[in-house]
Amino acid sequence: MVCEGASLRNHPHPEPQKDVIMRLSTWLKSEVEYTRDLADSGWSGALSAWETLNQEEPVAEVLSRSARASVAPTVMCAGAGALCALLLQRGKPSRPVAVALGLAGGFLGFTAGVAWETRELSSEVARGAWRQMATTRDSHWLDRHPINFG
Helix, strand or coil, X not given: CCCCCCCCCCCCCHHHHHHHHHHHHHXXXXXXXXXXXXXXXXXXXXXXXXXXXXXXXXXXXXXXXHHHXXXXXXXXXXXXXXXXXXXXXXXXXXXXXXXXXXXXXXXXXXXXXXXXXXXXXXXXXXXXHHHHHHHHHHHHHHHHCCCCCC
């Protein structure tokens, strides 16, 4: 229990508190380094998978194809947004509200369409990141729990 105005120099046994602070500092530094290593390995794995996919089929072609395939969801969602304006305004929608909701619906439809069409690309990139992070995680575990075979 710490009293107001108390400090380490006024405490009868400051060494145990300093030891706890040092251990906490060491642990925190170790965890920050581990988190940085995990993030770096995830980025490296994702980038490696991206480059492999780009060699198989240029990503620009995949994105172009997915944008063309997203026309139908874009139009449907834009229409749904404009219809929402009609429902919100009880049959008398103002033009700016209908345009705004139509644009918002179109944006959502386009985004959903592109996300759906590029799901294989996204999953491969995520899988590459996950594999590399698993390797780093296993290495970290072995560093902390060495195996003695002798």
